Amino acid sequence: MSISKKAKGVAKTAEGKTKETAGKITGNKDLELKGKAEKTQGRARKTVEKGKDLLEP
Template sequence: MDKNRIEGAAKELKGTIKEAAGKLTGNKKLEAEGKVDKAAGEAQSAVGKGKDAVRDALK
């Protein structure tokens, strides 16, 4: 498993938590930061999945 997938999943989780905390507290800035972190994590996970697919195809 590519490290980008692991780091991406961690960012995604962090973003989800921030987004939820922002919603609970009414903090729109925190909620927006959570959405950005979540999107960045999804993108990084996608890169990791692509790398894994290429590595598997070359085997």
Template sequence: MDKNRIEGAAKELKGTIKEVAGKVTGNEKLEAEGKVDKAAGQVQSTVGKGKDAIKDALK
């Protein structure tokens, strides 16, 4: 498993937590930051999946 997949999943989780915390507290900035972190994590995870697919194809 590529490290990008692991780091991406961690960012997604962090983003989800921030987003929920922002919603609960009414902090729109925190909620927006959470959405950005979540999206960045999804992109990074997708990159890692692509790298894994390439590695598997070359085996």
């Protein structure tokens, strides 16, 4: 599939990890949870794109 879609997944994962870490450091649970959610979204997007690659002829 598209490299840009995979890159968006990787970027979303990195952004989520950053927010999660910032939330842990500052003690902000909302930011930490938001970061975990974004990280999960990024991983899911990347996994979907890998799956599409496997299904392409």
